[in-house]
Amino acid sequence: MRVLIVLTSHDTLGNTGHKTGFWIEEFAAPYYALADAGAEVTIASPKGGQPPIDPKSELPDFQTPATKRFNDDETLKHKLAHTAKLNEVVADDYDAVFYPGGHGPLWDLADDPNSIALIEEFYRQNKPVAFVCHAPGVLKKVKAPNGTSIVKGKEVTGFSNTEEEAVQLTKVVPFLVEDVLKQNGGIYSKEKDWHPYAIRDGLLITGQNPASSEEVARILIEILS
Template identity: 45%
Template sequence: MTTKDKVLFILTSHSRLGDTGRVTGFFFEEMAVPYYALLRAGYDVDIASIRGGAAPVDPASLKDTGENDPAVDRFLNDTKAMRKLSTTKSIDRVDVDAYVGAFIPGGHGAAWDMPGNDVLGSILSTIWARGGVIGAVCHGVNALIGVVDERGVPLVQGRVVNGFTNSEERAVELDLAVPFLLESRLRQLGARFERGDDFHAFAVHDGRLVTGQNPASSRAVAEEMIAALDVQRKQRAA
């Protein structure tokens, strides 16, 4: 039996939406769509979170059965997948050498516990230095803040990236709730920020770095990440 290459998903553990009194967490579609796309492409997926245990779900990302993206309903009815979600490993217990790539779904929770997280930054920097692929979507792109490349400079510096835009944050009226505007911070770090229309699918890649703009971009960013992973897989096999 051939051992499949493994990709690590990392979810937020933060469940408070600033001072709004509202609950947040990870956005289900941004996790479920890439999860099944990677499985179909022949990769195994492990799910970790910042603190471990059951990762908090943003309630705004779940609708009644039949109204979600099909991948969401499939995940909710997938016993094995739901067990992974309820028993995530904390990032400080991750064996980083086991993975050829990492993917970070969004959800507003990621704006609080991912930027500048030393353990998370070390995991992603190590995967990058080993030639792995890093993908993120929407607020999951916050995970890149604090990650450095092999030169010791911010990973996003000089690279094409994308993420939840300033105008999208203002449109959902959370621009004053989040710690900072993601697009602005990425630009401050020297990223070449490219964007699509608000709330429409848009994803970009710069070599082994893949980023998507919003929940609608989940499928596009998964496809871009799989393409990058396949390139690396062929190179390892050569």
């Protein structure tokens, strides 16, 4: 199993003066699930190098066994500091792609032509594509081979409007994940706020929130194995 993980390079939370990036748990939990299952994992980001970690995701309240493992894992930290540039990776080299969330992807990956083309190519090659929390928002402009939105008519989930309201960023983010998935024809569903919830529809796997990241990875591993 060769899996590509794509992280954001965007570190500014709108005009708030606060920092954002990727949510560490949404990277660490799937990374270890995949690596422990024997997958060879490559990490990429639009700018390459060290992707920004959302500082809030490092707070004590959000620590999990996976983030604690990451905190002690100098090898993975070194790997993370040297991510490949997104425009230098190709779908041919991997069996699947996984996008962790955090708010950062809404600003860069959702409009990144390299990311859009990469997801479309994975899908065209009948390879699974997985997204958790805010990451389903990167599907905003991604098309299926028939030219319609990749989510049209598909069962999907992603960070809900009520969860975005709870973190008081509804007016800060460039768009709401739930709204965009629905506008593009996705059959959106959700669990209670902050509860684990992941859906597979064919090659497309989506998870609602940080608590769903391990479940998305589990479904992806199931498909690959």
